[in-house]
Structure formats: C-alpha cells, structure tokens
Amino acid sequence: MKKLVLIFTLAISVTAIAITVSSCTAQREVSAQKSGAELWAQNCIRCHNIPSPPAYSDVQWETIGLHMKERANLTSEQIDKIVAFLQSAN
Amino acid sequence: MKKIFIVTIGLLLWGGSIFAQGSKPPKTQFMVRGYGHAGLDYIKTADGTDYSFVGAAFSPIFLFKQGKRFMFETELEFELQNNELEIGLEYANLMYVINKYLMIRGGKFLLPFGTFMERLHPAWINRLSSKPLGFGHDGIAPASDIGVELRGAAHIGGTAINYSVYVVNGPRLKDGSIEPDEAGMLNFQNYIDNNNNKFVGARVGYLPLYNSSLELGASFYTGKPGDKGSVYKDVTAFLWAVDFSFVKQISPIKGILDIKAQYNHTQLSDAYYPVGEEGRDSTDLYTFNNLSRAYYAQLSYRPSMASSSILKNIEIIGRYSQLNTPEGSEWESNVNEITIGLNYWITWRQVVKINYAFINSEGGHDAEDGTGKQKSNTLFVHWAIGL
Numbered sequence: 001m002k003k004l005v006l007i008f009t010l011a012i013s014v015t016a017i018a019i020t021v022s023s024c025t026a027q028r029e030v031s032a033q034k035s036g037a038e039l040w041a042q043n044c045i046r047c048h049n050i051p052s053p054p055a056y057s058d059v060q061w062e063t064i065g066l067h068m069k070e071r072a073n074l075t076s077e078q079i080d081k082i083v084a085f086l087q088s089a090n
Numbered sequence: 091m092k093k094i095f096i097v098t099i100g101l102l103l104w105g106g107s108i109f110a111q112g113s114k115p116p117k118t119q120f121m122v123r124g125y126g127h128a129g130l131d132y133i134k135t136a137d138g139t140d141y142s143f144v145g146a147a148f149s150p151i152f153l154f155k156q157g158k159r160f161m162f163e164t165e166l167e168f169e170l171q172n173n174e175l176e177i178g179l180e181y182a183n184l185m186y187v188i189n190k191y192l193m194i195r196g197g198k199f200l201l202p203f204g205t206f207m208e209r210l211h212p213a214w215i216n217r218l219s220s221k222p223l224g225f226g227h228d229g230i231a232p233a234s235d236i237g238v239e240l241r242g243a244a245h246i247g248g249t250a251i252n253y254s255v256y257v258v259n260g261p262r263l264k265d266g267s268i269e270p271d272e273a274g275m276l277n278f279q280n281y282i283d284n285n286n287n288k289f290v291g292a293r294v295g296y297l298p299l300y301n302s303s304l305e306l307g308a309s310f311y312t313g314k315p316g317d318k319g320s321v322y323k324d325v326t327a328f329l330w331a332v333d334f335s336f337v338k339q340i341s342p343i344k345g346i347l348d349i350k351a352q353y354n355h356t357q358l359s360d361a362y363y364p365v366g367e368e369g370r371d372s373t374d375l376y377t378f379n380n381l382s383r384a385y386y387a388q389l390s391y392r393p394s395m396a397s398s399s400i401l402k403n404i405e406i407i408g409r410y411s412q413l414n415t416p417e418g419s420e421w422e423s424n425v426n427e428i429t430i431g432l433n434y435w436i437t438w439r440q441v442v443k444i445n446y447a448f449i450n451s452e453g454g455h456d457a458e459d460g461t462g463k464q465k466s467n468t469l470f471v472h473w474a475i476g477l
Contacts, residue, residue, distance in 0.1 A: 042302045045346065046337050048215045048476070049438040059115045063155045064123070066187075067163060072209060073202075073252035073295065075243045076190040 036085025039078050047072060053089035061086045117157055122477070124150035124165065127213035129443075129472030136464060145472065146170055149180065149212070159187040181234055192242040198281065200234050202241070202254045202293040203309045204331040204352040206386075207233040214476035217348070217390050217405065218431050219445045220468075223413035224384025230356040230415070231331065231384065232278045232311055235259055237288070250297040260289030263315040263322050266363045271420040273363035274380050276315055276327060276356070285323065289313030295333075303338040307331075315358075326359045345393035345402075353385040378418030386411035392435075407431035407445075415454075423454035439476035445469070 034042075044050050056064060065083035068074060074082075128145030147169045154162040163185065167178035183197030200208040206225060210216055211233075224230050237258030244251055262280035266273025291311035298304060311329040316322030333352040340347055358380035365374035392405040412426045431445040447468045 045339075046302065046305065046335060047209045049435065052438055055439075059119055060121055062115075063119045063121045063153050063161075066155055066158075066161050066185075067123075067153050069187075070161070070163075070185050070193060070195065070241070073241060073243045073254070075245055075250060076187075077245070078243075 034081070036081035036083075036088075040082045040085050043072070043074060043078060043082065051086070053086045056086075056090065058087040058090065061090070119153075119155040121153045121155075122150055123153065124148070124477045125212045125214045125475060126477070127472050127474035129219065129470060132469040133466065134468070135466040141469075147213070150477070161185045191244050192240060194238065194240055196238040198234055198236045199239060199256075201232050201256070201258070201291060201311070203232050203291060203311050203329070204293075204333040204354065205295075205305075205307060205335065205350075206333075206352055207231065210350070212476070213472070213474035214439055214441060217388065217407045217433065217443075218409055218429050219443050219470035219472040220429065220447065222352070222384070222386030222388075222409065222411040223425055223427055224354050224382075224386075224411070228275070228421075229278065229384075230276070230382040230413070231329070231354040232261065232291075235261075235278075235289070236281050248300040250302060252295040252297075253293070255290075255292040257288050257290055259283040260287070260313045261315050261327070262317070263325055263327075263358070263361075265317070265320065265322055266420075270364065270366060274358065274361065274378070274416065274419050275421060276358070285314065285316065285318040287314040289315075289327075301338070303336055305333075305335040307333040307335075309333070316361075322361055324359075325361045327356070328358075329354070329356045331355065339394060341395065343391070343393075344395040345391055348390040348392075349388070351385070351387040354383065356382040376418075378416050380416050380419070382413075382415045384411070384413040390431075403435040405431075405433040405435065407433065421454060423451060425449065425451040425454070441474050443470065443472045443474065445472075 041050060061083050065079050069076070069079040126148040128147070129143070130141065131144045132141040133139065147167070149165055149167050151163065151165045162183070164182035165180035167176075167180055169176050169178070179198065181198050181200055183195045183199040185193055185195040187193045202208050206222065211221060211225070213219075225233070235258035237256055239254055239256035241254035242252070259281060260283070261276040261278045262284045264272045264275045264277055289311060290313060291309065293307055293309035295305050295307040298306070309331045313327060314323065314325060315327050316325045331352060331354045334350065336347070336349045338347055339345065360377055360380070362375040362377045365376050386409055388407065388409040390405055390407040392402075394402050396402045407430065409429045409431075410426070411429070413423065414425075415421050415423045427447055427449045429445055429447040431443060433444070434442045436442065447470075449466045449468070450463070451466075452463045
C-alpha cells in the first residue's frame with residue numbers, strides 16, 4: 001500500500017512539474033534566444049563529441065533526434081532546433 | 091537458434107537500407123546505430139602477467155520511429171566469451187512522446203540511476219576502457235530493468251531541469267543458498283520478478299547555467315528484493331546516488347574541460363544469512379550492516395582549440411574510483427583504482443584509447459584468502475567506434 005502511494009505521489013509530482021513548467025513563458029524566451037548551432041555545441045558535448053552534420057541524412061537526424069531526446073533528456077525546444085540545424089548543415 | 095537470429099538481424103539491416111534509398115521519407119523510419127570495440131589488455135598481478143587481444147565486441151542499436159511521437163529501440167550485445175558467441179539484450183523499449191514535457195517508455199530500459207550507465211557507458215563515449223568501480227558485474231548500482239517510466243525535461247528561466255520516475259521488477263536478493271559467499275548481494279541481472287513488490291526509482295537533474303555546461307543530479311531506487319514467501323521477503327533496499335557533470339570549452343586553456351563524478355549508496359535492512367557451504371541447510375546464521383558505497387571522479391582535457399591538427403585530437407584523462415562493500419559480509423572488500431589515459435580521436439566518433447590502471451584491493455569473495463591486500467596494474471589499448 002505504501003509503495004502504491006509512493007508510486008502515485010511520484011507520478012503526480014512529475015506530472016505537476018511538467019504542467020508547472022509548461023505554464024512558464026521564460027523557457028520560450030530562452031529557447032528563442034539560442035540558435036540550433038549553439039544548442040548543438042553546448043548539449044551534445046555533455047556526453048560525447050559534437051557530431052558532424054554530414055554524418056547522417058535529414059531523415060536519419062530526425063530518428064536520432066528522437067532517440068537523443070529520450071536518452072539525454074533534452075527539451076523539445078532543444079532537440080527541434082538541434083535537428084533543424086543538423087539538417088541544414090549536412 | 092543463433093543462426094536464425096543472425097539471419098533475422100541481416101534481413102533487418104537489408105530492409106533498413108531499402109528504406110534509406112526511398113526518395114520520400116516514410117512515416118516509419120528504421121535505423122541501425124551502435125558501437126563496437128577491440129583491443130589489447132595487459133594485466134599484471136602478484137601471480138604473474140597476462141596479456142591478450144580482446145573485444146571484437148559489437149553492440150548494434152536498432153531504432154524504429156513511427157511518426158513524430160513513437161519509437162521502439164533496442165540494443166543487442168554480441169561478444170565472444172569462452173570461445174562462444176554470447177548475445178545479450180541491453181535494452182528493448184517502446185517510447186511515446188505525450189507532450190513537450192513528458193514521455194512514457196516501457197519494456198527493458200537503462201535506468202537513470204545517476205548518469206554513467208544510462209548515458210556514458212558505451213565504448214565510444216566512455217573516455218576510459220573500463221567502467222568505474224561499483225558498476226557492471228558484482229556492482230552495487232542498477233543498470234537496466236523491465237518496467238515503465240515517465241520522463242521529460244523543461245526550461246525554467248535560464249536554467250533547465252530533467253526528470254524521470256519509474257516502476258520496475260527490481261533486483262533479487264542473493265540469500266546464500268546457491269553461492270554462500272554472495273549472501274546479501276543484490277542481483278541486478280534478475281529481470282524476472284521474484285516477488286510482487288516492485289522497485290520504484292526517480293532521478294532529477296538540474297542544469298543551473300545558461301550554457302548547460304553544469305548538471306547536478308540526484309537519484310533513488312527502492313523496494314523489497316527478497317523472494318516471495320521466503321524469510322527475506324521483508325528485507326528492504328534503498329539505493330541513492332548523486333551525480334555531477336561539467337563540460338565546457340574554455341578559451342584561456344584552449345580546450346575542453348570535462349569533469350564527471352557519481353556517488354552510489356546501497357543500503358539493505360538487516361537479515362540473517364546461513365554460514366558456510368551448506369547454504370540454506372545451515373543452522374548457523376550471521377548478519378552484518380549491509381551497506382555498500384562506490385564513487386568515481388573523472389577529469390579529462392582536450393586541447394580542441396590548438397592550432398595543430400594532431401594536438402587538438404589528443405585527450406588526457408584521469409579517474410579515481412573506489413568501492414566499499416559491507417564489513418562482516420563474505421564479500422567484504424575495499425578497492426580503489428587510479429586510471430590514467432591518453433586518447434586520440436580519429437574522428438568525432440572513433441577513438442584509440444591507451445589507459446593504465448593501478449588497482450589496490452582488500453578482501454572480496456574472489457580473493458583466495460578472503461582478506462589479503464592485492465595490487466594489480468592493467469594496461470588497455472582499445473579502439474572504439476560509434477556507428
């Protein structure tokens with residue numbers, strides 16, 4: 001019973017965080033200020049070297065983008081801009 | 091069976107290449123990524139030296155993307171062990187993007203307990219050829235499990251936060267009935283649930299700087315690992331970890347500074363385990379404070395802004411790692427390891443790693459006399475590639 005309460009509380013907490021931050025307009029300002037190239041340089045390097053845009057096709061970058069959004073827990077704004085930059089530079 | 095499996099993988103690869111050749115991107119996209127590595131290991135202990143070529147390990151990752159929100163991903167491990175091809179399933183999970191701030195995934199997935207196993211362990215990402223102490227075989231931290239997870243990320247002003255919460259089958263408590271010298275250990279490779287009690291875990295990561303160079307994380311993982319109906323059914327396990335990451339290209343030092351660290355803490359409630367080789371038939375019992383700790387701190391520097399094309403691809407690394415397992419247990423040990431490394435990056439995803447490790451250990455269930463101090467040195471020369 002305690003475990004169920006804990007699971008429920010955690011799930012509610014994560015959802016609450018998501019709802020709270022979704023109402024925050026500041027994140028949109030931050031996202032708007034950074035270019036895809038900046039986000040690519042700043043975020044990919046947190047785990048591995050910065051990937052070369054020509055390494056993959058436009059379609060492949062979309063697939064990798066969704067994979068990395070999940071794996072590195074990047075925000076939607078970040079991954080959308082990074083993928084757009086990689087597709088434009090490959 | 092293995093042949094059928096390998097032929098199936100071949101067909102998938104062939105099918106993927108056909109998809110890739112189409113002029114109009116299909117809604118279903120299939121892609122193979124992954125990594126592989128090979129190398130030479132030289133190990134020097136008090137008993138002598140041993141060196142051999144190792145590796146030929148290959149870990150393909152298959153990504154199936156349907157539309158913009160759904161993906162299935164799986165990673166396999168092909169490795170030669172004792173002259174036999176071993177095939178492992180690192181993870182296989184479905185993922186769906188609920189909205190901008192939340193996604194759900196289910197199946198077998200890498201656990202966000204700290205960051206090393208989820209993000210940093212692949213051979214072409216891990217700056218050194220070995221894992222820090224406390225991870226992997228006989229480790230004290232979980233790597234993957236089967237269950238369901240909610241995760242996401244968002245900006246808060248100029249900072250960012252990422253979060254995840256999950257429910258999984260959880261590890262199994264080794265009760266000493268099969269391997270008496272491992273009584274009290276958690277078996278994280280136990281994917282089939284041994285009781286109805288699920289493990290719950292979560293991680294929150296916070297990136298306080300505008301340039302995302304710094305990330306601070308905290309995780310926990312808790313549940314009951316004892317077999318259903320056994321005397322260990324009420325034993326509880328509570329694990330927590332904190333992680334640190336700072337990565338930035340700094341102009342005054344003309345390069346990239348990368349600092350990573352993680353501390354793991356594994357505590358199980360008290361229980362009595364059988365003494366000796368008789369296992370569960372033994373009437374003599376003993377107990378101990380079942381607390382294990384492990385941590386690592388790693389620093390690397392790469393002069394990426396150097397004018398020399400050779401120098402800018404060189405990276406130097408140093409890592410200190412320590413593992414302490416419960417005092418009074420059959421597997422009591424104190425191990426520390428200092429590893430230094432010199433890497434050469436051939437491309438952004440291909441590296442030659444030369445690492446040398448100094449290991450001091452005391453105890454451990456593999457030690458012949460159980461408590462003796464041992465020293466060993468290892469040299470790894472590995473070539474790793476990301477696909």
